[in-house]
Structures are given as structure tokens and as C-alpha cells.
Amino acid sequence: MTSTGTPSKESAVNNFTIHHEAFQKIIERFGVLLRRQEELQEKLEAVDMSMENIDEQRFLGGEPVVSFVPSQDFEPLFQVAAKDIWPVLSIIFPPLAESLKALGQKLETDTSWAHLCLQAVAHGNAQALDQAATQAIVAPDFLLLALRAAYGPCIAVQKDNLIKNVPIEVWRQAYCPVCGSDPDLATLENHPDPSEFLVSKSGELWHHCPTCTHRWRFVRMQCPNCGNKDHKSLTRFNMPDSLQTIIYACEQCQHYLPCLNLVENSQKINFNQAALNLVHLDAAAQSKGYTPLSPAPWAVFGFDQEKPS
Ligand SMILES: [Zn+2]
Ligand SMILES: [Zn+2]
Numbered sequence: 001m002t003s004t005g006t007p008s009k010e011s012a013v014n015n016f017t018i019h020h021e022a023f024q025k026i027i028e029r030f031g032v033l034l035r036r037q038e039e040l041q042e043k044l045e046a047v048d049m050s051m052e053n054i055d056e057q058r059f060l061g062g063e064p065v066v067s068f069v070p071s072q073d074f075e076p077l078f079q080v081a082a083k084d085i086w087p088v089l090s091i092i093f094p095p096l097a098e099s100l101k102a103l104g105q106k107l108e109t110d111t112s113w114a115h116l117c118l119q120a121v122a123h124g125n126a127q128a129l130d131q132a133a134t135q136a137i138v139a140p141d142f143l144l145l146a147l148r149a150a151y152g153p154c155i156a157v158q159k160d161n162l163i164k165n166v167p168i169e170v171w172r173q174a175y176c177p178v179c180g181s182d183p184d185l186a187t188l189e190n191h192p193d194p195s196e197f198l199v200s201k202s203g204e205l206w207h208h209c210p211t212c213t214h215r216w217r218f219v220r221m222q223c224p225n226c227g228n229k230d231h232k233s234l235t236r237f238n239m240p241d242s243l244q245t246i247i248y249a250c251e252q253c254q255h256y257l258p259c260l261n262l263v264e265n266s267q268k269i270n271f272n273q274a275a276l277n278l279v280h281l282d283a284a285a286q287s288k289g290y291t292p293l294s295p296a297p298w299a300v301f302g303f304d305q306e307k308p309s
Pocket of ligand 2: 223224225226227228250251252254255
């Protein structure tokens with residue numbers, strides 16, 4: 001791999017800010033959230049989970065590892081995470097501060113509601129999300145945003161345990177093999193294989209998970225949302241300021257995913273910050289009418305702060 005490691009979080013954000021002042025506010029707001037999530041992940045300790053049901057064949061068939069563990073096993077971590085992260089979300093979305101405070105109180109006092117929330121965020125249970133949102137008298141989109149923000153560090157800290165008994169490296173689905181999240185970023189990278197004499201100049205395509213931070217390889221020239229492989233309806237835009245930043249968009253489903261070309265890049269990349277640093281690509285793609293594949297909050301809500309109410 002040519003580009004790994006974690007440069008200082010502040011410098012990654014500041015470098016971007018200098019070049020893209022128009023997006024400074026979004027970068028600053030969500031940079032605070034990303035840093036807090038990373039700090040929390042460092043503080044949390046993995047808990048015991050029931051992992052006897054992990055089924056390799058079903059995993060190979062496309063079910064992410066988290067679908068085999070009981071979602072309520074995340075509760076101890078999630079209680080700690082929500083107390084830490086939801087106040088930060090209140091700073092990012094001030095009009096939602098009261099709602100977030102009420103969610104925090106409900107989480108502490110209503111165990112069955114907490115379990116519904118965990119079914120929604122860990123297992124993608126849409127019915128559980130609707131029920132939990134109705135019970136809390138909030139919009140499902142807003143509840144999911146809040147749940148994901150707190151759940152991310154919880155699944156990230158469990159990741160190493162969850163993947164140790166599955167062949168994680170053979171996964172080639174568009175979504176994350178650990179938590180099932182859609183990616184927030186694609187990267188083109190060189191991973192030289194010592195057994196191969198020639199290294200492909202075009203690189204391998206990798207996806208990054210904005211929820212659990214996992215990275216995995218995906219196939220090139222395929223829409224990660226609908227599976228479309230028709231190259232005539234797969235569009236690629238380069239941004240005028242950099243040949244390394246690309247938008248991949250699909251004309252069939254109208255979804256897009258930002259991409260960084262790292263094939264000739266020797267600089268270290270903080271993959272957890274990288275998609276936020278490409279928020280100008282989100283703005284460009286959304287101005288062309290495309291919908292983000294990424295569930296990251298700045299992609300979904302970053303251009304209209306009133307939206308998630
Ligand atoms: Zn993930
Ligand atoms: Zn598509």
C-alpha cells in the first residue's frame with residue numbers, strides 16, 4: 001500500500017480548509033464530530049459478544065459480520081457513546097439540541113426503546129427505526145443520523161474481534177463486510193503483489209466505511225449502489241482543481257461516490273477524514289442532481305442545516 005497512516009487530524013483539516021474556503025464551515029463542524037468519535041473509540045474497550053452464530057457461508061453470500069451478533073450486545077458501549085457524541089451533534093445542529101437531549105434521556109430510562117434503536121442502527125431494521133422514531137416523536141432520518149453518530153465508535157472498537165473468524169479479505173460487495181454500511185469514499189491504490197512483475201498503472205479500487213472505518217477492495221467499473229456495469233451509463237467527473245479527485249456517478253440510479261486517486265500519491269492519508277475533505281465533490285455532484293451513496297452526515301445533510309428536523 002502506498003498511502004496509509006494517520007497525519008495530525010488538525011493538519012489534515014487545515015490543509016483542506018485553506019484550499020476550499022467556501023466549505024470551511026462544513027469542514028469545521030463535522031471535523032469536530034470526527035475527532036470526537038476517534039477520541040471516543042480510543043477510550044472505549046471491546047465487550048464480550050455472542051459470536052457463536054457467525055456463519056461463514058452466509059458471510060460469503062453477502063451478509064456482514066454484525067448481522068450474526070445480537071444487536072443488544074452493543075448496549076453498554078452505545079450508552080457511553082451516546083452520552084459523549086450527542087452533545088457534540090447538538091453543537092453541529094443547534095436547532096436539534098432539545099431533541100437530542102430528550103433522546104439521551106429516553107436512552108437511559110427506556111431499555112426496550114434502546115434495543116429498538118440498536119436493531120435499527122446495527123441490523124438496518126427499518127421497522128424498528130420507524131417504531132423508535134414514533135415513540136421518541138422525531139423523524140426517522142434524524143434518529144438514524146443520531147444513532148449512527150454514536151454507534152460508529154462502538155462497532156469500530158469491536159471490529160477486530162468480529163472479523164477474526166471470517167475470510168474478510170475475499171469480500172467484494174460494495175457495502176462494508178463488518179457493519180454493512182455504504183462507503184463514503186472510493187480510492188484508487190497500488191498494492192504491488194511481489195509475485196507480479198508489472199504493476200497496474202490504473203490501480204485497485206478500495207472502499208472506506210464511514211461507520212466502522214474498515215477498508216475493503218471492490219471491483220472497478222461497477223455502480224456500488226445498483227450494480228450497473230454498463231460503462232456507457234457510468235459517468236466520471238474530474239474536478240478542475242485536481243486530477244486526483246474524482247466523482248463516480250451512475251446514470252441508471254443517479255447515485256455518486258467521491259474517489260481519490262492515490263496511485264501516484266506517496267503522502268499519508270487519514271482515510272477517516274478524507275471524505276469530509278472532499279465535501280466540494282459532494283456539492284458538485286448534488287448540484288448536478290445526483291444522490292450521495294455515503295451515509296456520512298455532511299453528505300446527507302451538509303448543504304442544508306435545517307433538513308434533519
Ligand atoms: Zn463498516
Ligand atoms: Zn447505479
